[in-house]
Amino acid sequence: MKMVTQGSLLSAFRYDLPASLVVFLVAVPLSLGIAMAAGAPLAAGLIAAAAGGIVAGRLGGSPIQVSGPTASLTVVIAGLVHTYGWQATCLITILAGAIQVLLGLLKAARAALAVSPAVAHGMLAGVGIVIALAQLHVVLGGSPQHSALANLIQLPGQIIGMHGHKVMVGVLTVLVLLVWERLPKRISAVPAPLAALSVAATTAWLLNWDVTRIDLSGAIATWAPPQVPQGDWHHVAGAALLIALLAGAESLLCCTATDGMHNGRRADLDRELCGQGVANMVSGALGGLPVAGVIVRSTTNIRAGARSRSSAILHGVWVLIFALCLGGTIKLIPIEALAALLVFIGIRTISLGNARKVHGHNEVPVYLVTMTGVIVIGLAEGVLAGLALAALLALRRLTRVTIDKREEPDGRLHVTVSGSLTFLGVPHLTQELRAIPTGTAVDLDLNIDFMDNAAFEAVHSWRLDHERLGGTVAIDEVHDQWYTMAAGGARMSPAKSPPKPAGRWWLPWAHRRRAEPAMTESECRLTQGTQEFHRRTAPLVRPVFTELAAGQQPAHLFITCADSRIVPHLITSSGPGDLFTVRNIGNLVPRADSDPCDDSIASAIEFATGILNVHTITVCGHSGCGAMAALLDGPATTAHLRHLGRWLRHGDSSLALLEGGADGDDPDTKLDRLCRLNIQQQLANLRTYPAVNEQVQAGTLKLMGLYFDIGSARVEVAPPGAPDSPATVTSLASEPERR
Template sequence: MDALLGIQDDGDPPFMSEVLSMRFAGFQQTFSRDLLASLVVFLVALPLCMGVAIASGMPPAKGLVTGIIGGLVVGFLAGSPLQVSGPAAGLAVLVFELVSQHGIAALGPVLILAGIIQVAAGFARLGAWFRVTSPAVVYGMLSGIGILIVLSQIHVMLDATPQAAGLANLLAYPQALTSALKQWSGEGSSGGCALLLGLITIAIMWTWDKKRPHSLRFLPGALLGVTAATLISLILGLEVNRVDVPSNLGDAIDFVGLSELALLANPALLMSAIALAFIASAETLLSAAAVDRMHQGPRSDFDRELFSQGIGNFLCGLVTALPMTGVIVRSSANVQAGAKTRLSAILHGVWLLAFVVALPFVLTAIPVASLAGVLVYTGFKLADPSVISSLKRYGRAPQLVYVVTAVTIVCTDLLTGVLVGFILSLIQLAVMASRLKINIVYDPEDESQAELRMTGVATFLKVPKLSRALDKIKPGTTLHVPLDNLRYIDHACMELLEDWERSHQADGCQLVIGHWALKRRLEGATHKT
């Protein structure tokens, strides 16, 4: 303990006051860094919490409630100390579909059940298993989500209402754009001005990402874009849709009652809860792993992180807020701003709560189109086409899984797309695991001796291929079958080899199998043959 505190052992125990003084000095050093980092994360989280809520078809205040719970509760319990939790764009599509089909009342019970599933998974120490997901499926899921966010939020940038499906949003563009442009002919629509504000927000975010001075790297582009768009709209007196936030935060809280819990009798809602729990957990733990690579501090405890996320989503369900995950955008901002402990994530929740309670009138001045611009920019970054080229080094199969997953999500829904991606990944795994290369090599000095060389996995799926190879063996051949290059051989292939020997004994054929190699492979013996 003395070594941890930096105290030299000179034979006499240190005075308690000296120990406390050193601890306080260490706390002061980390506190100043955590305080600054929490302010940076707060500035990043404020527009994103409201923007994700709008993209989810929910009031902006719901996103702020989730951000507050993510900071105050999950930040305190988290197994990944520097990860920041809150509403995530990755779940916006799932929530939008759920609310569109079953109403806002169904969201609370679904979130409660999803939180219970996550808590149970954390207790069962399943944290690492939620990370056993093909990267091609994960990237395809994020890309599909990004495309859907762009397709829906462009409508919001036009001060219009998005459709429930991605393709429907795409087909509705001509009418929405025509209606927005009518503003310039004096027909009263606010879509034209709203579109300009959204484009200004995107332009500022893009420019800030590319040209940001190093000394101001802690300032988020989203905050600058939203602030600029808000000031422009106020100075010019533009009549556009603005954020609707209640003056009392308690008005944004809708506690779940027994009548809402009864909705879980619907099998569709049960499946939604399972899907939400899985996707939220996978996104959280992948983010936690990414955060671990950004700093040299304590590593993440995935089971504890899963448990804390479950508690957070359970509480969000009780008050009918948005679901939460560990969010890589806010977490990376936290690390880059110099955060040292979990205090930064907790304080960012404090600032969100204080801002909503003390300055709600500031939020009501923000144009909805500007927040939609933030989400459009985020969606484009999620749907990064460069992922296809990065997957190329692993072969064409991962690229196919990525594209099919993303396209299926856009054309159908999130759950279907993810399931299709998993099925394709399993098919790819089965194909890779069943590959078998077969060569027959004759001894150039003795044509009666040949070797059947097999590399890979010999299963019943390869019986036809192996049978065709055996049919080409010349009469009178002694066939040697070394098994050292096989990862596995099943009984179907072994029986085929033995049947071949029995049926060709009359032709003078013999079979010599590397039995010791087989025994080592089947029994796990460590001795060499």
């Protein structure tokens, strides 16, 4: 614990302390400017910065976010100050904080997780452009305008009339920021923003440049306590709710945005909302502006190298100390240097990597609308516009219906409908279905996860009309039986069904249900199975089989039982071309010197090891093996089956191993032990083949035993050799899979 504490202190001293100073230097002028723009006392901005840093930084759920007065609430605060006065606005801020605490306790902050990343990235880019345009005017020796568009329009004239010393300070700051990270690590260990401000301030002081300074005289003396608003309490409550929602939304959006900019612990949004609420209550009680998570300060904090919440708390402490007794020290830093730092940070928030991410998910419109809205209208309006567009696009994707038509060689028309069938997709669905010629035999696959009543009526009415005119319709549903249940009058679930595999080849025929008349006795399940393969699976696997058509190169020889319950590709999750498979009754491998010799097994071993050069030979047995049960019952069981009895003689060596073990086991236990011992005996029999033995000794071939427990659908592995006890068999799964 002591080492952890020392490490935390070292990290705070090395990373968070310098970062807090940088954020402090950025927060002071911004806080004062926001207070002035809102018509509030200058001290209100400093009080809010201190409360946001200390209270929200300590109680909030984000380890890296910095809170304070925010420009996005300037218009709202200005209106409240004009209507109710400043002291009444402070009480409204307290009420807004209480609402935020209540929402946080109710876990309402989780709604912020539904915000599209494209909206967050667009917000970051828009805020970056707004900040860069505004502060560029300050760098050029002027004053920022009331909007981003006005700043852009006035920029050419500002460039023409720019002032030399002020521009030089800004350019010097940007140059230091650009080259600082390329310097040796010993030098670049100091955060670049702090170094840039220090270099700019020192240069301006040594050369006596004409730069702009801040005058804070009389700022603290203007503080006044909150008062009860005079007016309609409905309007007061509405104003408090508006501030709570705007400030809370900005804080949570800032959390989600900054979470992707650092490698630390992710934010707890509910805790963050509660922390913001307490900070607003403290700020309002002390006569400060409303508090929110501020993207500019948070990104500045991250860029400056902050690692924990200590940076935000320390930044609030520095603001508090400065407001009380060190107001004159800010005059050492030129405003133009601070503005240049903000221009640089604003541009850095426009990430091309984020733009490429949203482009890859076709969310560029959301990104552009959010960014444009933030720049042209405002932060809240731009975010709302982005959210609205993201919701519309999501609704369009969720209700998109894909209809594929393909004519089969037998003349039947195969139609596949994919997506979510809602009333929004009915026009397109109806158009495609009505275009099918009358009298056509149609196989309709509904690969859907939801169907509402309008979609059902459209499909059902078309089916009835098509069959009335002489056509046939066979409907197969890949997911839940939406159509079948609706046709039967069953109540439909309001939720979407979970997706299931498009192909169901692994299910026994008896488990497959189709929304068509049941098969008659004369119909062949194999024929119908091949038809289903042609419709569903063949288009998916055709590219794989095209590659395999030139030849096979399996890495495994898989010897297993002919039992119909054993599906090698299913229990090994293998595909075409992976396993060279040999199946026989009892997964037996006759010894190479057996008389008579079994050419079937011997030839497969020779071909696998001599031509295919497999790396592994696996013998797979299973529980409840009928061949092993016949061995236990004795020769009389197969006396009337001459060929089977002769074949099972190859299992006598496995039976001898069982008889050499302990007695007294019940029949089921004996059968299970014999099934396991038989695997290892056949592995030993494989070593009697010279080619196999040589490759095993050379290390180019591995022998492996598998045991499939049918009842639990569990595969176990057994090492080569015949053990005295089946205890050496090890499960491949941590626990039985449940189906």
